[in-house]
Amino acid sequence: MNFLEAKKVIFEYVRRGKDGEVDGFKRAIDEVDLDISQGDFIAILGPNGSGKSTLAKHFNSLLHPTEGTIYVDGCDTTDADKIWDIRKSVGMVFQNPENQMIGTIVEEDVAFAPENIGIDPEEIKQRVRESLVMVEMQDHRKSSPSKLSGGQKQRVAIAGVLAMHPKCIVLDEPTAMLDPEGRREVIRAVRALNDVENITIILITHNMEEAVYADRIYVMKDGRIAMSGTPREIFSRVEELEECRLTVPQVTKLAYELRKGGLDIPSGILTREELCRAICR
């Protein structure tokens, strides 16, 4: 069995009227099937309101499917006995770094999760040290989070999740509030975790350039998986992507236009170097 499997998952938010009576349902996830193996780097793309965050909250049992099932590491996410095991193995990083800091000192914040799990003090210290090294924040362990840049804060948030020793990290638009430098820092850290520690990464993003590094991309639209495939496959379908109100990376777009104009270059070009090589050939 794969690490994460979703089978025909449907989720409906209950819409309520003024007096709290049920007014209707809003289907945010519609028959989603997923199959993710341990060590994969997955990117989920989609326009606003397509249900990405709602889906992400299913992965660590914050929300339960209305219909269908999700298995994480062989456990059903609705199994109340397994909920803490699931949350331990699937860490979550959210968009706003300020709203997920619990400690007033970096170190304390990173220690929060292992403290909740009930780990011994000595082991906690070790995990905090290791987690901060993994995201290259060890020099800031005594700083106050409010003094850090956005990219640094987000890396501390990642360290806070790493201290649980998770098998998978879900990042919900972790770079949306960051400047380009902060984005690069965070993506570099995430890729290193995937490469070195073999941690499964599920990256939800609006930024196509970040999705290029993924092993596999899922594109969501109106709660459904509209497209899925490798970055090369996905980015060669420029028109379909634009239908989903997503813009492909600039290089890909340029290559696509050139190809349409009659130039003989392969589809699904992802980097500038590739395009150069294709043109010079």
Add this chain to the structure above:
Amino acid sequence: MIRDITLGQYYPTDSVLHRLDPRVKLCGTLIYVISLFLFQTFTGYIVATVFLVSMIALSHVPVKFIFRGLKAILFILVFTAVLNTFLTPGRELVSFWKITITIEGVRLAAFMILRLVYLIIGSSLMTLTTTPSNLTDGLEKSLGWLKVFRVPVHEIAMMMSIALTFIPVLLEETDRIIKAQQARGADFESGNIIRRVKSLVPILVPLFISAFRRANDLAIAMESRCYHGGDGRTKMRPLAYGFRDIMAYVVLVLYLAVVIVVGIMF
């Protein structure tokens, strides 16, 4: 003005006071505050001043930083001083028109101001030298016996620690909202009291909405990181008394003794 509130803020540096067990500091602050209200004489205040000044010196927190906290309560200070000076009956000092200033009034006003100032400085010295999590750890541990009476000590401690963490965030947010509303032409400085209170609505509404959204985000983030109340929770640095803390308790007992002696003799 909003930036001037130092109560509840931590000043990161290294000093003896920073390294003390939070339970000692809590106990010390409590004793100090009580002693302030026991003193009725100037000799007493000399003792309190000496104690406070030596603590400030030990804390390595810049004096400027400590006194900044007083700006926020300046209004209360002036108000108390004026009320006490003019409204206390007693022997006449000066008198003009219908107003009489009495010796007792001046004395009482001076005492009240000293008390308030020392109270604020004393308690902000505790929060300046103790991280919020340490502070709440201390509270949780020293009030642990209340659990017998079904008091949710852990939950209260967690609430306090989150509140303290979010004070700077929300203050910054308030500043930002005020500026944003001013940029749209909102006027907070003129008009009578009712108009001014009314002009606060466009600040408070967005502030509350944002606070609720933050609270929701934080709750989800905490749950994602396996938070499930105080049961089975461990600590990275469990509180434990050391030699330094015992010495500090000895100092506190000495201070208490001096307070009692001064109270009886003078």
